[in-house]
Amino acid sequence: MRQSSIAAVSAEPASSNLERNAVDVLPAGMLEDQLATGRPLRVKLGIDPTTPDIHLGHTVVLEKLREFQEAGHRVVLIVGDFTARVGDPSGRSAQRPLPTPEEIEVNAATYQEQAFKVLDRDRTEVRFNSEWLRMAPEELLGLLAQTTVARLIERDDFQKRLAAGAPIAALELLYPLLQGYDSVAVEADVELGGTDQKFNLLFGRDVQSAYGQKPQSVLTMPILVGIDGVRKMSKSLGNYVGVTDEPGEMFGKTMRVPDTAMPDYYRLVLGSEPPQGMAPNEAKRALARGIVERFHDAAAARGAEEHFNRLFVERQAPEDVEEAGLGPYLGNGGETVHLPRLMSDLFGISSSEARRLIEQGGVKLDGEALPSGSLDMPQMALDGRVLQVGKRRFRRLRAAA
RNA sequence: GGGGGAGUGUCCGAGUGGUUAAAGGAGAUGCGCUGUAAACGCAUUGGCUCUGCCUACGCAGGUUCGAAUCCUGCCUCCCCCA
Numbered sequence: 001m002r003q004s005s006i007a008a009v010s011a012e013p014a015s016s017n018l019e020r021n022a023v024d025v026l027p028a029g030m031l032e033d034q035l036a037t038g039r040p041l042r043v044k045l046g047i048d049p050t051t052p053d054i055h056l057g058h059t060v061v062l063e064k065l066r067e068f069q070e071a072g073h074r075v076v077l078i079v080g081d082f083t084a085r086v087g088d089p090s091g092r093s094a095q096r097p098l099p100t101p102e103e104i105e106v107n108a109a110t111y112q113e114q115a116f117k118v119l120d121r122d123r124t125e126v127r128f129n130s131e132w133l134r135m136a137p138e139e140l141l142g143l144l145a146q147t148t149v150a151r152l153i154e155r156d157d158f159q160k161r162l163a164a165g166a167p168i169a170a171l172e173l174l175y176p177l178l179q180g181y182d183s184v185a186v187e188a189d190v191e192l193g194g195t196d197q198k199f200n201l202l203f204g205r206d207v208q209s210a211y212g213q214k215p216q217s218v219l220t221m222p223i224l225v226g227i228d229g230v231r232k233m234s235k236s237l238g239n240y241v242g243v244t245d246e247p248g249e250m251f252g253k254t255m256r257v258p259d260t261a262m263p264d265y266y267r268l269v270l271g272s273e274p275p276q277g278m279a280p281n282e283a284k285r286a287l288a289r290g291i292v293e294r295f296h297d298a299a300a301a302r303g304a305e306e307h308f309n310r311l312f313v314e315r316q317a318p319e320d321v322e323e324a325g326l327g328p329y330l331g332n333g334g335e336t337v338h339l340p341r342l343m344s345d346l347f348g349i350s351s352s353e354a355r356r357l358i359e360q361g362g363v364k365l366d367g368e369a370l371p372s373g374s375l376d377m378p379q380m381a382l383d384g385r386v387l388q389v390g391k392r393r394f395r396r397l398r399a400a401a
Numbered sequence: 402g403g404g405g406g407a408g409u410g411u412c413c414g415a416g417u418g419g420u421u422a423a424a425g426g427a428g429a430u431g432c433g434c435u436g437u438a439a440a441c442g443c444a445u446u447g448g449c450u451c452u453g454c455c456u457a458c459g460c461a462g463g464u465u466c467g468a469a470u471c472c473u474g475c476c477u478c479c480c481c482c483a
Contacts, residue, residue: 259437360445362430
C-alpha cells in the first residue's frame with residue numbers, strides 16, 4: 001500500500017532545472033513565477049530529529065535544496081525539535097513511539113552536521129522550531145482556531161486508519177498546523193519535502209494565509225526505496241544507508257540494492273541517468289563507488305571496492321582483522337575453548353544461534369568450515385587463526401599468554 | 402455514562418483444555434549457486450552449563466492430571482450508542 005507513493009522517477013526533462021525529478025510542483029506555475037522575479041527565495045525544509053542519522057532517503061530532498069542554493073536562493077533548515085514530540089502522521093498506519101526529549105536533543109545536533117554533507121553552510125539558515133512553537137496557550141488556541149477537524153482528517157493516512165478502525169492520537173491531529181506555523185515563522189516562499197509530505201506542505205499554505213502571509217509554493221520529491229527495494233528507506237525498517245556509514249558498509253549496502261531499484265538510486269542519489277548498456281554488476285559497482293565518493297572521497301571508494309572484492313568475490317578475510325584473546329573463554333582446565341560462548345561474546349549473538357551457525361556450516365576457521373558439532377576446540381588449534389562467522393564477522397584469535 | 406470486542410514469538414497472523422517452542426507469511430540469518438551483500442533454490446529462526454533443562458501466548462492470581470485456550474481481578478487498546 002505504501003508502494004503506491006514511491007513514485008517512479010520520470011526521465012522526462014522538466015521545464016525548469018529546479019523542477020527536475022520533482023513529483024509535484026504546486027500550485028501550477030507558481031514556482032516559475034517566483035523564480036522569474038529574480039528575488040532570492042526562502043526555501044524551507046523541516047526535518048524532525050526522531051532518529052540519530054540522516055540517510056540517503058533524506059539526501060534526495062537535501063540535494064534539491066542544494067540546487068536551489070546554487071541558483072542563489074536561501075535555505076531555511078528547520079530542525080523539528082518541537083514537532084518531533086508530536087509525531088508526524090505522514091505515511092504512518094499507526095502512531096509510533098515518540099522519542100524522549102534527551103534523544104531529540106542528541107539527534108538534533110547530529111542532524112545539522114550531517115545535513116551539511118550536502119548543503120552549503122553559508123547559504124543555510126538553521127532554526128529550531130521550539131523557538132516559536134513553545135508558544136503561549138492563548139496563541140496555540142489561535143492556531144487551532146484556523147482549521148476544522150474535517151480538514152485535518154481528510155488526509156489519506158487518517159482516512160485509512162479510520163477505515164481500519166486504527167487509533168489516531170489527538171496529538172497527531174496537530175501536526176500539520178504546527179508544521180504550517182513553521183512556514184509562517186520563517187516566512188517561507190517555497191517548501192520542499194517527500195511526496196508523503198504533500199498534505200502537510202499544502203496545509204502550510206492555508207496556515208500562512210490565515211496569518212496574512214503569501215502562501216508558499218510546494219515541491220515534492222520522490223521517496224527513495226530502501227535497500228530491500230520495496231519499502232521506503234527508513235531507519236526503523238533497517239533498510240537504509242546512512243550518510244555517515246563507513247565506506248565499506250556504504251559500498252556493501254549499496255551492492256545489496258536489488259537491480260530493479262538501481263535507476264532510482266542513480267537519479268535520486270547521484271543525480272545522473274543510469275548508465276546504458278553496462279552489465280548490472282558493473283553498473284551497481286559504479287553506483288556504489290559514486291555514493292561512497294559523494295559522502296567520503298575517491299580513495300575511500302576505491303578502498304571500499306577492494307574490501308568488497310576481497311570479502312565477497314575472493315571470499316577472503318579482510319586485510320586488518322580485529323584480534324580477540326581466548327583467555328576468558330577457556331574451559332576444561334585451560335585446554336579448550338567453548339566456541340558458542342566465544343562467539344556470543346564477540347559478536348553479540350546468542351549461544352544457541354552460534355550453535356546453529358556451526359551446524360549450518362556458517363562458521364569458518366581460516367576459510368574452512370567447521371564440521372558440525374565443533375563446540376569445544378583446543379586452544380592451540382585456534383591460536384593465530386581467523387574465525388569467520390557468517391559472511392561479515394571476523395576475528396583473529398590469540399591464545400592466552 | 403451504557404454496550405460490544407481485542408491483546409500470541411522481530412513484525413503480521415492462525416490456534417479456543419492434551420505430541421504446542423506454538424500453523425502460515427514477512428523479515429532476518431546460513432548454505433548452495435552466481436554477475437553483486439542482486440535474482441533464484443534449500444535450510445535455520447526463544448534461551449541455556451544442550452541427546453537434557455528453562456522460559457514463553459498483556460499483567461497477577463485461580464480451576465484442572467494438564468491451559469495460549471476456562472474463571473477472577475488489573476492494565477492497555479478498538480468499535481458502537483449517548
